[in-house]
Amino acid sequence: MRTTRSAVISVGVALTGIIGAALAAPAAAVDTEPTQKPRVSVEYFPEPGSEGRRTEVPVNTPTVPGRSAARSMAPAAGTTDGEVGQLSVTGSSADRLDVVIVGDGYTAGQQDAFHTAAAAKWAAITRIEPYASYQGLMNVWTVDAVSAESGISGDPTADVTKDTALGSYFWCSDTERLICADIDKVASYADRAPEADLVIVVSNSTKYGGAGYSGLEAEGYPFDGVSTLSSDNAQSSMIAAHEIAHSVGLLADEYTYDSYGTWPGGELPDINSSTFTADRMAADRTKWYRWLGETDPTGGTVGTYEGSSYYPFGIYRPTANSLMRALNTSDFNLPGREAMIAGFYREANALSSEVGTRGAILRTRHIKVSRAELSGLAAPELRWYVDGVRVGRAQGLTAVVPAALGVRADGRTHTVTVESADRTTSIRDPQVRAEATERLTWTVKASGRTAPNRP
Numbered sequence: 001m002r003t004t005r006s007a008v009i010s011v012g013v014a015l016t017g018i019i020g021a022a023l024a025a026p027a028a029a030v031d032t033e034p035t036q037k038p039r040v041s042v043e044y045f046p047e048p049g050s051e052g053r054r055t056e057v058p059v060n061t062p063t064v065p066g067r068s069a070a071r072s073m074a075p076a077a078g079t080t081d082g083e084v085g086q087l088s089v090t091g092s093s094a095d096r097l098d099v100v101i102v103g104d105g106y107t108a109g110q111q112d113a114f115h116t117a118a119a120a121k122w123a124a125i126t127r128i129e130p131y132a133s134y135q136g137l138m139n140v141w142t143v144d145a146v147s148a149e150s151g152i153s154g155d156p157t158a159d160v161t162k163d164t165a166l167g168s169y170f171w172c173s174d175t176e177r178l179i180c181a182d183i184d185k186v187a188s189y190a191d192r193a194p195e196a197d198l199v200i201v202v203s204n205s206t207k208y209g210g211a212g213y214s215g216l217e218a219e220g221y222p223f224d225g226v227s228t229l230s231s232d233n234a235q236s237s238m239i240a241a242h243e244i245a246h247s248v249g250l251l252a253d254e255y256t257y258d259s260y261g262t263w264p265g266g267e268l269p270d271i272n273s274s275t276f277t278a279d280r281m282a283a284d285r286t287k288w289y290r291w292l293g294e295t296d297p298t299g300g301t302v303g304t305y306e307g308s309s310y311y312p313f314g315i316y317r318p319t320a321n322s323l324m325r326a327l328n329t330s331d332f333n334l335p336g337r338e339a340m341i342a343g344f345y346r347e348a349n350a351l352s353s354e355v356g357t358r359g360a361i362l363r364t365r366h367i368k369v370s371r372a373e374l375s376g377l378a379a380p381e382l383r384w385y386v387d388g389v390r391v392g393r394a395q396g397l398t399a400v401v402p403a404a405l406g407v408r409a410d411g412r413t414h415t416v417t418v419e420s421a422d423r424t425t426s427i428r429d430p431q432v433r434a435e436a437t438e439r440l441t442w443t444v445k446a447s448g449r450t451a452p453n454r455p
């Protein structure tokens with residue numbers, strides 16, 4: 001579901017500001033790209049399991065001498081170039097968070113290998129909670145991109161160049177593990193899927209690497225985030241799991257740079273980063289105070305641990321480690337998990353019905369509702385109400401008739417409401433609980449056959 005992500009953009013802008021200021025000197029020193037190309041913030045992880053780093057890169061792939069810069073966007077004849085596949089489609093794009101996976105460095109004869117890699121990467125991501133429990137709120141599409149050559153530039157060594165559909169390359173900004181891609185080319189392929197909220201580029205390589213682009217909506221792209229990762233390195237899936245959390249959960253990075261010193265600003269809007277210590281949080285009932293002292297999936301206890309949002313001092317994170325700090329754990333902490341679930345419900349609807357709610361319906365009309373399939377952490381519950389009064393015996397039903405719920409033929413207008421709530425214990429914030437509670441209400445004309453003209 002495409003929504004205006006003002007919150008994401010504001011986080012991206014704030015980050016870019018901080019990073020831009022901090023990197024101004026070194027960025028100028030290493031900048032060998034033409035200055036007219038727009039630059040965007042990317043995050044990368046220098047080694048498997050490591051903490052992240054951020055830098056800025058051009059959105060387009062620099063032209064390689066001797067190579068054609070402008071590859072034809074027309075589908076290559078006799079290939080599956082541009083073909084859309086359904087890896088996991090659980091509902092209408094209007095009601096789902098749509099993820100699009102595009103392959104790079106796969107030739108016409110290697111598209112099966114791309115599909116195998118895309119499925120393996122998505123399976124690895126959805127082994128992580130809360131992706132695992134809430135994957136029913138997501139659609140996953142694949143788009144075939146046929147490359148002239150197999151593999152991507154910079155693999156195995158920096159001097160290797162490949163002519164590929166998306167122009168992906170290791171050694172972006174002189175950083176071996178940083179895989180950049182040409183975002184215009186990525187967008188042209190992602191656009192073939194019904195909708196792209198998030199894009200993952202899987203590069204045909206056994207070498208560890210990847211990146212996370214953010215703030216792309218501000219550059220005019222229809223999606224905000226792109227994750228790149230290598231296909232045949234088991235550790236690379238964690239990069240996408242981390243990057244999606246920025247876009248969907250609006251989570252901040254919990255890692256630090258030694259050189260940054262003490263946090264210079266005031267309190268941040270970020271869910272998982274705060275200038276407040278635990279005592280202050282508890283006293284003011286703010287930030288992650290509801291989780292303080294709880295045993296966390298990352299193995300520790302939720303508290304306030306100094307060092308977050310790149311600054312080692314004066315700012316705190318909820319747990320010693322988490323997926324937002326380093327990729328050597330596959331768990332979000334409890335505040336992060338709740339934020340992810342909030343994001344899923346912000347981007348998707350668990351409840352839908354083909355019976356429209358605009359016009360009035362008859363009391364004999366069959367109402368069917370469908371609910372996203374949720375599992376694990378989720379605790380979905382369906383309740384029915386007539387004129388706001390709960391009908392206990394209808395709990396859990398996905399098909400009802402208003403008359404059977406107790407709407408009488410009394411000539412009056414009534415309402416029938418279905419409410420889908422998520423009672424998961426992974427939500428403690430009432431605002432998030434409200435986000436995870438969805439309702440559909442029908443107006444029922446109860447004039448019926450027996451009393452058509454009563455006042």
Ligand SMILES: [Zn+2]
Pocket residue numbers: 043052242243246252253
């Ligand atoms: Zn990050």
